[in-house]
Amino acid sequence: MMRLDHGIERGRRIQIILDGERVDVFEGETLAAAMIEQSSAFRRDSNGMARGMFCNMGTCGECTVTLLPGGQRVRACLVPAQVGMDVTRD
């Protein structure tokens, strides 16, 4: 995975919490984009196999994560990263 930087300004570096760890991301990039920077694997399926995002357009649900403390289940490929977000992949 690579973030292209040639001639691009990405806005502020911010921190969000991902599975309890602080990670640096760019404000406004999608949570899914921030997550694949860490790893292309997002979760394990019922067979114990690693799984990642697939469609990047909100139709497959593979990137679903939970926002804390409210517990909302959201599709990470649709949601922009904002300061202070607390995200868990469970």
Add this chain to the structure above:
Amino acid sequence: MTDHYDVAIVGGGPAGQAAALTLDDLKLKTVVIDEQPQAGGQILRQPPQSFRIPGWMEDRTYAPLVELLRRFEARTSIHWIGSHSVIGLRREPDGLFALTICSPDGLRSITAARVLIAAGCQDLAVPLPGWTLPGVYSAGGMQALLKAQRIVPGEQIVLAGTHPLQLLIAAQLVEAGGGVAAVLFSQPHGTMLKAGIRNSLRAFDRLSTAFPAVRALATLRKHGVKVLYNAPIQAICGTDRVAAVQHSGGEIACDAVGLCYGFVSQSSLPRMMSAKMRRAGPAGGWATLCDEWMQSSIQGLYVAGETTGVAGANAALASGNIAGFGIGAELGAISRDEAARRVARHRANRRSLLRFARLLDEIADPRPFFPALRDDTLVCRCEDVAFAQIGPVLDGRSANAVKLVTRCGMGLCQGRNCEPTLLRLLDNPNDPGFTARFPARPVPISDLAT
């Protein structure tokens, strides 16, 4: 209080934008709802507002679409509701449509006299061994990562499938500095493919003049990217992530794969309303039937863009204009005659674009090339239903029945990914597919209870 509009449009792509501008010109109170934060649709998926990307979609072939988008965004009289999914659509006893819309903040409802569904399309999901490994994306999704997030999800990417769009995506990836290991076409480099590619890309959008297949191929050659024909992908290998693909002629090491077999219309909302559908194109999926004003079989429910069959961004734009005038005439904001005069050129334009789209369908036809499934290949990604569970229960059953027995289609995607595969396996042209259910997009159960 429920907000009320003359017209509610689902989808802020070229079709929805064109319709909204027409309706706003006719002084009708119009709202556009999209689950993306910003307008643009799939073709012009916009980067976050905090990004500065000089030259974004500057290529002149995108110019009419970018111009439309800028006009749409500048028109403050059109109500824009971004970051909201339309999860329900129904008709109230008083004849109005009620739309249930959902965001992380919860659910709400709006009403409208007329509804236009311009929900676009999605990549056809094609199961093959290993396709659930992290690092495997739909090719359109990979392209959207590049367009809007400026991310290349690998250093040795393989694109594989039957759709010529993968040449353009590969060229865009390498031009942005990404590494593409190979582009694999399942079909042979036949005369038809050669002759058709230039036309087909023109059909898909006006990328053709700047990025004809020829130019994409030249870009790929310059970067030393292999383009192989008659090389159907058979399996994707790896343990915790993609490590290689196997095709008929060997194995290629890679760290990401984009699957590109074509596109299928979004159909959940029209099907929820029981609008008449047709089986669409060789790639599968369901297109919503409509009349010459883009009205579906349900009075007052209009459809435009890829919802009516996949034909590319310019055809979507044309049909959005037609739908706008059609709705305007029905609501009495313009006379039918005047509306007919104003849509004549959009209809002519759309007709010729649809002809090209059919040619493209033919060239990209995935049907002879679907990869063989193994027993453990997941057909339903959401509920982890493998081919071994589905194969034995196919006999004489309907898609709905197989869903009940196996849970195939019961997950978050509502069957959007597995339905085309299941219908293909069932091979019954009269099967109506899964019954569309509320909600059209996943919602937290707690929201539904409130």
